[in-house]
Amino acid sequence: MNAYIFPGQGAQFSGMGLDLYENSPLAQELFEKANSILGFTITDIMFEGSAEDLKETKVTQPAIFLHSVILAKTIGASFKPDMVAGHSLGEFSALVANGALTFEDGLKLVSQRALAMQKACELQPSTMAAVLGLDDDIVEKVCATTPGVVVAANYNCPGQLVISGEIEAINKACETLKEEGARRALVLPVGGAFHSPLMEPAREELAAAIENTTFSKPNCPIYQNVTASAVIDESAIKANLISQLTAPVKWTQSVQQMVADGATLFTEVGPGKVLQGLVKKINRASETASATFEANS
Template sequence: MKAFVFPGQGAQFPGMGKDLYDNNATAKNYFEQANDILGFDLSKIMFEGSAEELKQTKVTQPAIFLHSVVTALVSDDFKPDMVAGHSLGEFSALVANGTLSFEDGLSLVFKRAMAMQKACELQESTMAAVLALPDETVEEICREIDEVVVAANYNCPGQLVISGSVKGVEVACEKLKAAGAKRALVLPVGGAFHSPLMEPAREELAAAIQETNFNEPKCPVYQNVDAKGHTVISDIKTNLVSQLTAPVRWTQSVQSMIMDGARTFVECGPGKVLQGLVKKIDGGVETTSL
């Protein structure tokens, strides 16, 4: 069975999507449509913008979504038995498997990006990558700190991202290094994604999701919140909302897909980050990209 997976924030690069736009008429239409829906020239920033311009949340999230979704939709090889996305990538996965229309998916991603940006501005917050410690050790150290700091991304065994207040993350990094972490490095991100500090954004996104039409999915989506495959619309909606303040259980999602029969993982979108993570989770599966 084939699992198609979609990357999240951080996969962007200058010039992304230009090949698609130049070489495929259907792709070009999607890009033009996206510019109209958003009310600004996203394509121009993707093709000509600097890394700095692409790093703005309101640009990054729709840019990665657009690149990922169009890659899947214009490919003859896109025949998924299951889909999943890392954080933002879950929205790309839901358009690819027919749960959301392209227009609704893009609108939701943009609303999510703006809501997250606002939440980031309410309190100074950040994230940090932690290498070579057991998940349980990281969780325990975060619990002991008298600040908001939580495990946010379970990327692969021995690679976890924590998220919280600037002070909470700094204190956690010191304690994690003392506990034997190979690295505990603060990341250049604008806020504490997948932590309780995203609560204001979660409320905004919940309202937008309630107003959006969801269709029966063509195949299960393995969602970040519980790492299980879902086809029931009400469950998918609930999990999408919860995702903003809950951790991304990527390791567990990949393990669930493998348990359910996935033997090939195909990455759709910019970069090859997810292929690398999948290989670290289980070296026995095949990985490729569209």
């Protein structure tokens, strides 16, 4: 069975999407539509902007979404997913790819999500840290016993977990995790505590936007971050999407479940190869690939 997976924030690079724009009339049309929906020329930043320009939240999330979704639409007839999943932001790309959301609605939601998260970050200084080389249950225990807000946020693969929360609590947790034997506990250069209770203001703002958006029955199941299980019901998809901002990304568990349900090939659709690397660490027997577009589609 074919699983298509969609990357999240951090996969952006200067020049992303330019090959699609130059070689596919459909891609060109969708990029121009995106410029109009967003109210600024995101293509200029994607194609010619610096790494610094691309790091701006209002740019990063729509840019990755656009690269992934437009690539999926230009793959051609060979794009036949049996199941999809996306890492954090990538969940929105996956929902457009499996027909649950239109391109326009997906882009509007991603843009609103980016701005809501930016606002939440500005309300309270917070951060995230990558923890390598420890079992999940040890990391969870340290988070639970550290004063302040600090939680497990991204279960990326066995031995790689990202924690999220208040700056002081993260620093304290990192010290304890090193004492517990973590190979590394490294604070990340991010704007805030994503997938933690500190994103509650953003969750409330996004919930209203999601509730007012029409979702269709998807063509295939999506394995959502919040549940790590196959979801096909539109109201459940909406509820999980709303919960996602304050809940952990269960990527390890999602991939394990997809494998258990018959996934043999995982194709990453979008910038970078990060997810392929994580899939290999979760299940060495799985085959992975990068999606490639058909010129003049």
